[in-house]
Amino acid sequence: MDTREAYERAILTVLEDHLPRIPQPGLQVTLVKDRENGHYQIVHSGWQQGTYSYGSVLHIDLTPDHKAVVLHNGTEAMIADDLHEAGIPKQDIILAFLPRYAQEASGFGVGN
Numbered sequence: 001m002d003t004r005e006a007y008e009r010a011i012l013t014v015l016e017d018h019l020p021r022i023p024q025p026g027l028q029v030t031l032v033k034d035r036e037n038g039h040y041q042i043v044h045s046g047w048q049q050g051t052y053s054y055g056s057v058l059h060i061d062l063t064p065d066h067k068a069v070v071l072h073n074g075t076e077a078m079i080a081d082d083l084h085e086a087g088i089p090k091q092d093i094i095l096a097f098l099p100r101y102a103q104e105a106s107g108f109g110v111g112n
Contacts, residue, residue: 003066010086011040011060011068018042018077022057029057038062067109069094080108 001009015031019042022029027046034040042057058079059072068088073079080093094111095103103110 004062007062007066007068007088007092008035008038008040010083010088011062013086014079014082015040015042015058015060017082018058018075018079021077022075024057027053038064067092067094067111069096069111071096073097080106084108 012033019029019031022042022044024044024046026048027044029042029044032039032041032043038061039059040062041059043055044057045054047053055074056072057074059070060079060083061069061071063069068083070079070083070093080090080095083093084090090107091109093108095106095108096111098106100110
């Protein structure tokens with residue numbers, strides 16, 4: 001198995017593990033996989049108290065140079081740690097939602 005396949009498998013494992021843990025009463029929670037372009041998300045959608053709600057709960061991209069880029073983490077889970085435990089080296093996990101100085105202090109990889 002090549003690096004891209006291994007990282008994709010790790011990302012999907014982490015997202016699938018978190019899917020049932022995301023409580024969204026009255027909303028549908030869906031895992032969205034765009035394998036061709038390397039986009040993976042958990043989104044919620046539906047009606048709550050007369051208002052339509054839609055949003056990303058977790059969003060991770062897999063770049064062509066084999067970096068797992070966490071673009072959004074709307075959970076309390078330490079997704080980067082989960083990705084590392086699933087087999088992705090820390091230097092290949094980028095916490096894009098953090099400013100560069102915080103990325104450097106995180107112990108994970110640093111984005112551009």
